Amino acid sequence: MAEPMRIRATMAGDVADVKVLMNHPMETGLRKDAKTGQLVPAHFIQEVTTTINGAAVLNAEIGGGVSKNPYLGFKVKGAKAGDKVVVSWADNKGDKNSAEATIS
Amino acid sequence: MNALRRNVLKGATGVGAVAVAVAAGLLKPTQAMAAWNKSAFEAKNVSDAMKGLGATSPADSKEISIKAPDIAENGAVVPVEITSSLPGTTSIAIIAEKNGTPLVGNFNLSGGTQGFISTRIKMGQTSLVRAVVNAGGKSYMAAKEVKVTIGGCGG
Structure with a gap:
């Protein structure tokens, strides 16, 4: 499941605008397969951690209620161009992924 | 480009x-995985979810704004933006009231992160979307109704 994650981080004044797009099916475990009628097992991201230059800025706990291929946008004051943004997630099956980008 | x-x-x-x-x-x-708030996320109703979050009887606040469509054509993808101008906002939780498991996410903000979260959520049916914000050790809440024409859960 190590599919790429897209991160875009831009400065708007003194605030960094960070947008993250993760690749994940985000199955709630409540949906039934249309063909077999069986429940599709739950498979969703549980934890997203974000750091800028090593300092935590956002730690999100999410459930199956977030849409497929989750999008996350947030704003950080005090960051500057050239700072390194690292986003990593972990899902309920223990899969992990991480990506980084530079604020421009 | x-x-x-x-x-x-x-x-x-x-x-x-x-x-x-x-x-x-x-x-x-x-x-971090171990810390995932299982009881709150698996809660089947709003009051249990709130209890799991530790937010009992949050006060309504006009300082929280929820930007979401009035009518969502596709409940599988409902864009939601929450802005809290409460000073010292430390976390923002999103709850879709009538979902099977109402708690969608809890976002803990630290460092210079502002009281703003933008994401996309699933909604099973028309219901209130609630934002529960923790600021300065207190909980605050705001809600907005989103009408869903095609559900995003089950189906």
């Missing part, structure tokens, strides 16, 4: 392995 974006993405995947190693050392995702 697009070629540049490709390169950036390639770069990002290349260093991905290193970043994972760093994250494993610094952030300890295993510990």
Whole structure:
């Protein structure tokens, strides 16, 4: 499941605008397969951690209620161009992924 | 522009392995996983979810604004933006009241992160979307109704 994650981080004044797009099916475990009628097992991201230059800025706990291929946008004051943004997630099956980008 | 974006993405995947190693050392995702608020996320109704979050009887606040469509054509993808201008906002939780499991996410903000979260959520049917904000040790709440024409859960 190590599919790429897209991160875009831009400065708007003194605030960094960070947008993250993760690749994940985000199955709630409540949906039934249309063909077999069986429940599709739950498979969703549980934890997203974000750091800028090593300092935590956002730690999100999410459930199956977030849409497929989750999008996350947030704003950080005090960051500057050239700072390194690292986003990593972990899902309920223990899969992990991480990506980084530079604020421009 | 697009070629540049490709390169950036390639770069990002290349260093991905290193970043994972760093994250494993610094952030300890295993510990973080253990901290996942199971009782709140598996709660089947709003009051249990709130209890799980530790937010009992939050006060209504006009300082929280929820930007979401009045009518969502597709409940599988409902864009929601929450802005809290409460000073000292430390966390923002999103609750879709009539979902099977109402709690959608809880976002803990630290450092210079502002009281703003933008994401996309699933909604099973027309219901209130609630934002529960923790600021200065107190909980505050705001709600907005979103009408859903096609549900995003089950189906």
